[in-house]
Amino acid sequence: MEKAKDTTSCDRLAAFESYRARMNQRILAADHLGIKRFFHLDETAYCDGALDRKTKELLGLVASMVLRCNDCIDYHLINCVRLGFSDEELFDAMNVALIVGGSIVIPHLRHAVETLDLLRTRENPTE
Amino acid sequence: MEKAKDTTSCDRLAAFESYRARMNQRILAADHLGIKRFFHLDETAYCDGALDRKTKELLGLVASMVLRCNDCIDYHLINCVRLGFSDEELFDAMNVALIVGGSIVIPHLRHAVETLDLLRTRENPTE
Amino acid sequence: MEKAKDTTSCDRLAAFESYRARMNQRILAADHLGIKRFFHLDETAYCDGALDRKTKELLGLVASMVLRCNDCIDYHLINCVRLGFSDEELFDAMNVALIVGGSIVIPHLRHAVETLDLLRTRENPTE
Amino acid sequence: MEKAKDTTSCDRLAAFESYRARMNQRILAADHLGIKRFFHLDETAYCDGALDRKTKELLGLVASMVLRCNDCIDYHLINCVRLGFSDEELFDAMNVALIVGGSIVIPHLRHAVETLDLLRTRENPTE
Amino acid sequence: MEKAKDTTSCDRLAAFESYRARMNQRILAADHLGIKRFFHLDETAYCDGALDRKTKELLGLVASMVLRCNDCIDYHLINCVRLGFSDEELFDAMNVALIVGGSIVIPHLRHAVETLDLLRTRENPTE
Amino acid sequence: MEKAKDTTSCDRLAAFESYRARMNQRILAADHLGIKRFFHLDETAYCDGALDRKTKELLGLVASMVLRCNDCIDYHLINCVRLGFSDEELFDAMNVALIVGGSIVIPHLRHAVETLDLLRTRENPTE
Numbered sequence A, B, C, D, E, F: 001m002e003k004a005k006d007t008t009s010c011d012r013l014a015a016f017e018s019y020r021a022r023m024n025q026r027i028l029a030a031d032h033l034g035i036k037r038f039f040h041l042d043e044t045a046y047c048d049g050a051l052d053r054k055t056k057e058l059l060g061l062v063a064s065m066v067l068r069c070n071d072c073i074d075y076h077l078i079n080c081v082r083l084g085f086s087d088e089e090l091f092d093a094m095n096v097a098l099i100v101g102g103s104i105v106i107p108h109l110r111h112a113v114e115t116l117d118l119l120r121t122r123e124n125p126t127e
Helices: A012-029 A033-044 A053-066 A070-082 A087-101 A103-123 B012-029 B033-044 B053-066 B070-082 B087-101 B103-123 C012-029 C033-044 C053-066 C070-082 C087-101 C103-123 D012-029 D033-044 D053-066 D070-082 D087-101 D103-123 E012-029 E033-044 E053-066 E070-082 E087-101 E103-123 F012-029 F033-044 F053-066 F070-082 F087-101 F103-123
Strands: none
Touching (some): A012 A033, A012 F103, A033 D033, A033 F087, A053 B053, A070 A103, A087 B053, A103 E012, B012 B103, B033 E033, B053 B087, B070 C103, B103 D033, B103 D070, B103 F087, C033 D087, C033 D103, C033 F033, C053 C087, C053 C103, C053 E087, C070 C103, C070 D103, C087 E053, D012 D033, D012 D070, D053 D070, D053 F053, E012 E103, E053 E070, E070 E087, E103 F012, F012 F033, F070 F087
16 A cells, blocks of 8 residues: 655654644744633544543544645644544544545545555654 | 423424424425435435444434434424433533634524423423 | 325415515514615626526525525525426425434424425416 | 514524534534644634734624524624624624625524614623 | 636646546546445536536536635536537636625636636637 | 735736736736626725725725735735825734634735735835
């Protein structure tokens, strides 16, 4: 099974993570109380609660796919992989997003699977 | 904790289920191969697979909430309650939908919680 | 093939048409130039042009389904039926909307098919 | 200029306000910390700040229209009327929503204008 | 009439087609039955049926524009041009999408027209 | 407070403005009456009327954010800055968009704040 490998793409995740961190810091530095509290609420929404964090990151992934936001997909996929979901489980979740959201989700499915491959390569660079 | 109880609302779930069943039958009777296959795919997407059915119904619930579809919310809530999710778990999932989708989700959160109360009343009619 | 027939539903189309006509008149009476021009542009968009009106009403129907607006669906279905589309053609167009938009479109497909049945009953009241 | 007046519609606003208050209370009683904090954040977002409350309610109205949520439209229209916007100003804001969001917004424009008329009737019941 | 011509853009279509083909192959290789069946259903939805393929590709184009997905727009435009639609017909269809979806569709209209110009240049490279 | 400054980003606004101008000209040159009239209506929607232009550009900004369109956000931010809104006012408006639209708006908030910084740098290149 061939995977996404060209170098340009390989830097995509790092570029996203760096841009995201830099701009979030810039936004929080603007010191708008409402925005700062929303960012905090957003983080705590995925902490362990009645549901565990792992399940909630999967909910975040599917929500991001049906709403068709690549940056949100990448963010939740990074966490889903880190929390131990297998490819089979992630494809099964993405299938739910595809059925609910339809073919308009397919470009984001392509993006998500490319991200997943980049994350697996990062875990096992020699692969 | 007061719950939604007026009789009009009490019949809402039964009316939805009956309308849904009748119209789905009508649609399938039109015998369009593509539509029939989509309905079948939709059903199988929530069957046990790499992820179990219970997790996938929760994914369906959150996807329905962020896409703001009351009928889809009711459908997945019915299944989530039947599969044994507690109120605490469902509120924790709905919180993810609220954070992802924002205040525009609130009217659908009100609908979902009303549905949840109707489903609990159905389980324990004497309550 | 059983069709939707209960009297409450039977009045649904007439109620929609009357409410739509009354409120459009009210809106135009407010005399906001931009809104009046938009309403005019909206009407002319479906007139015969490089594409004929019939094709453009079908485009309007599918756009309304993927954007999940029941009133817009009813409006374009009324026109599609009046312009001579067969049920087979309409189901084929609705299948495109279903595939593009996913299962979240299904509640609107149920609504659309109910409307279609009401329109056919109106054409042939003795059926 | 004729306005929406039938008694059924006249109770629509009161029913919305009562349902909204009852279900919000029910939701807050579930005591999910994230949801409670979001509801609080939502309220404070429209308080006087760098922008005054009046301007922010208008932003909420236009956001609700382009996202096509009737309950959110009603909520912000009630506040916009209470804060002193004229009909002319509200139609001018709704025109922006119509241009940005397109004809799919029209059913919600009809709803909004009906609500506006109900609110004006409430202010001047003898009119 | 000046057309989009800079070399960077000229490669855009080829890059899209190659990425799309590579990632679709990767996704199908993951062997998730639901996803594979959905991809198959998606393809057959545009085959000749009660409506001909040409009409259905136009439906796909307008659905993609109102849902604001550039990749989906490119995919259906490629097919629409191949099936013989004239520029006048395509602009007439895109006008329907613009009216239904509003000014938020304009950035995607710009993208679509650029794609259309690239496709015409591809047909007549000497032009 | 550190701001976005890398040269690649610095050219982003100029590239957007040039592409937008070129493609709008191309679209208008196609001479489709409906599209030309829509473009004209779109422009006049933000002119002084019952509401002043400044307020309407802010409405356009918030509508663009909740509908998650970066090009539309950039267009309205350029106008908002030119019409004299302070950063504090713009963050307060963006907070409304964030609360209404949820965390799915955050990637567009990052984009908007980066654009805002680029616009301020353009105003004061020596800063």
